[in-house]
Amino acid sequence: MANRTIPRLLQTPAVLLLLFWMLVPLSMTLFFSFIRYVLNNLRRPEWTSPSIDNWRGFGNYEYVWNQDAFWLAIQNSLLIVCSILFLTVALGIAVAVLINRSFPGRGMVRVLLISPFFVMPAVNAVLWINMLLDPVLGLQGIAVDAINTTIAGLKDAPLVGWFFSLWPQFEPISFRATQTSAYAVIMMVTWQWTPFAILIFMTSLQSEDQQQKEAAVLDGAGAWSQFRFLTLPHLGRPIAIVVMIQAIFHLSLYAEIEIVSRGNGNKNLPYYIGELVNNNIGAASATGIFAVILANIVAIFLLRMIGKTLME
Amino acid sequence: MGRIVLENVTKSFGETEVIPPLNLTIEDGEFAVFVGPSGCGKSTLLRLIAGLEDCTSGAIKIDGNDVTKVPPSKRGLAMVFQSYALYPHMTVRKNIAFPLRMAGMDQSDIDARVDQAAKVLNLDAYLDRKPGQLSGGQRQRVAIGRAIVREPAAFLFDEPLSNLDAALRVGMRMEISELHNKLETTMIYVTHDQVEAMTMANKIVVLQAGVIEQVGSPLELYRTPRNKFVAGFIGSPKMNFIEGDAAQKLGAHSVGIRPEHIDVVEANGQWQGTVGVAEHLGSDTFFHIHNTGLAETLTVRAIGDISLTHGDTIHLNPRADEMHRFGADGLRIA
Numbered sequence A: 001m002a003n004r005t006i007p008r009l010l011q012t013p014a015v016l017l018l019l020f021w022m023l024v025p026l027s028m029t030l031f032f033s034f035i036r037y038v039l040n041n042l043r044r045p046e047w048t049s050p051s052i053d054n055w056r057g058f059g060n061y062e063y064v065w066n067q068d069a070f071w072l073a074i075q076n077s078l079l080i081v082c083s084i085l086f087l088t089v090a091l092g093i094a095v096a097v098l099i100n101r102s103f104p105g106r107g108m109v110r111v112l113l114i115s116p117f118f119v120m121p122a123v124n125a126v127l128w129i130n131m132l133l134d135p136v137l138g139l140q141g142i143a144v145d146a147i148n149t150t151i152a153g154l155k156d157a158p159l160v161g162w163f164f165s166l167w168p169q170f171e172p173i174s175f176r177a178t179q180t181s182a183y184a185v186i187m188m189v190t191w192q193w194t195p196f197a198i199l200i201f202m203t204s205l206q207s208e209d210q211q212q213k214e215a216a217v218l219d220g221a222g223a224w225s226q227f228r229f230l231t232l233p234h235l236g237r238p239i240a241i242v243v244m245i246q247a248i249f250h251l252s253l254y255a256e257i258e259i260v261s262r263g264n265g266n267k268n269l270p271y272y273i274g275e276l277v278n279n280n281i282g283a284a285s286a287t288g289i290f291a292v293i294l295a296n297i298v299a300i301f302l303l304r305m306i307g308k309t310l311m312e
Numbered sequence B: 001m002g003r004i005v006l007e008n009v010t011k012s013f014g015e016t017e018v019i020p021p022l023n024l025t026i027e028d029g030e031f032a033v034f035v036g037p038s039g040c041g042k043s044t045l046l047r048l049i050a051g052l053e054d055c056t057s058g059a060i061k062i063d064g065n066d067v068t069k070v071p072p073s074k075r076g077l078a079m080v081f082q083s084y085a086l087y088p089h090m091t092v093r094k095n096i097a098f099p100l101r102m103a104g105m106d107q108s109d110i111d112a113r114v115d116q117a118a119k120v121l122n123l124d125a126y127l128d129r130k131p132g133q134l135s136g137g138q139r140q141r142v143a144i145g146r147a148i149v150r151e152p153a154a155f156l157f158d159e160p161l162s163n164l165d166a167a168l169r170v171g172m173r174m175e176i177s178e179l180h181n182k183l184e185t186t187m188i189y190v191t192h193d194q195v196e197a198m199t200m201a202n203k204i205v206v207l208q209a210g211v212i213e214q215v216g217s218p219l220e221l222y223r224t225p226r227n228k229f230v231a232g233f234i235g236s237p238k239m240n241f242i243e244g245d246a247a248q249k250l251g252a253h254s255v256g257i258r259p260e261h262i263d264v265v266e267a268n269g270q271w272q273g274t275v276g277v278a279e280h281l282g283s284d285t286f287f288h289i290h291n292t293g294l295a296e297t298l299t300v301r302a303i304g305d306i307s308l309t310h311g312d313t314i315h316l317n318p319r320a321d322e323m324h325r326f327g328a329d330g331l332r333i334a
């Protein structure tokens, strides 16, 4: 036993730091979630300080559980995270496979492809919502307007005019609205995070064994079979990594939600917590604990799914 | 069936011509071995036949059909790679079944063929393992299994044994030879190991810098090498070469004699020298001899154990009828 003491001793600083880093915030959140704790209440001033005397049991959880907004927030969180995961992985694989072969200017293309990842999330959101997606001044507005004008012009054309007069007037979509803001968030985050997926998949593709491919060619495998039976299983682990890391990051999306809709659009779980924090810390903490549970469920579920489908 | 004919085949990578025009016929059922030093184009030639590389010019015919432009999967050839190239995510069973699955065969037929191949190769016990859980020799057998289930017109092997240790190599060498006897399918085997070439081949093709130096049966090459390169390449230990005046006296520009064709005698040998290194193997003794006045070192193989060691004087008698004479151009003088 004695010879274990020194290693243990040497580990302690790291262990203590980790405890401090993770356990303190988590236990504070847990504690707050079981007491009444608000920032402002004129009738019950004792609730404004965190104290064990204000014990509420599972009351905060019950309160949150019965809020429609909470369930909407979970739904939005899942919609946003799963869509982003699916799109980044699919686009990432497609682009990585495409640029894995050599063509002139490949180095340049790679650098350009990676660059969205270095844009700050808030800046990314501002650029997308104002310059690209704005229904009047953004690229979307201009494009829809141009299409409408062109069609209007063609309606008077001889021969084909009747065909174009069947076409409706296109309406630009307002991505700041409640029903559509999640799509804007999905688009901008996908744009930003696809490079991350490309980067990981690209490195993995470069370590793929070329003789295996040649063997598969001789075995009669076409391009699709090679992709399905060799490349995709080879990418199994990197896909799991990309999914895990992104799931962690995107469950806590906040800046994009705020910038796109300022609280008027689809709220996800962190945004909902953020709103509660304006006053009801207890309920916010309970939601936070729900978020932790949700994150774990999502992580386990995703890992299982990937493990099953890809590793054969 | 698997008669493979190469007609004026050439291959260049960019500016560098790796294979100058080359003609070669491999008969159906033959075990042909390509040997040559590293970088001489053996693998390139094999890949041309497999279709993994395109010929720069010339034609490749299999059983009389021109397959020069036919994609690799349609040529009916199976290849075994040096690195085995097994599919790491599939079990042994799925690995072996892969070409059949790609051909769209029925599952029941696939199972039957895989089981049969596994029996031939002693892989029954490993069918549900992944390649990562197999030894080198077992992996090699899986790779061979994947090749034989397709019942190809010919097998192509690219240095299949070079990743194995010496003992296993001898074992696998025999297994491949037995497989050839059993299947009677054409096999083309690439190696830089002349022992593999000598022991396995019906026909050896000696290559140097993309050029065929000689084609023939192992003993033909051993007995009548066409030039100095083949003479030096085939046979182990290497043939001794005597150059200059000493060779002139023997009536040629250079004279070659194999270590096993020089007899060690007690005294009054035709040649003599001092023993440098003596390697006593029990069954044979190899002497590396200096100061003979013939060549820098002369290697001699004597049967049995002869108790001469470093520094001793040794007497030798070459067998005159086993000498190979070469002209100034390196070609054999009849």
Ligand SMILES: Nc1ncnc2c1ncn2[C@@H]1O[C@H](COP(=O)(O)OP(=O)(O)OP(=O)(O)O)[C@@H](O)[C@H]1O
Pocket: B013, B018, B036, B037, B038, B039, B040, B041, B042, B043, B044, B045, B192
């Ligand atoms: N893809 C390629 N591009 C350019 N040159 C190549 C290419 N592949 C092979 N070569 C050249 O062709 C020559 C023959 O190569 P090859 O691989 O056929 O040699 P080898 O006889 O199989 O050698 P080894 O015994 O080392 O495997 C070499 O000089 C090599 O550098």
Ligand SMILES: [Mg+2]
Pocket: B042, B043, B044, B159
């Ligand atoms: Mg080679």
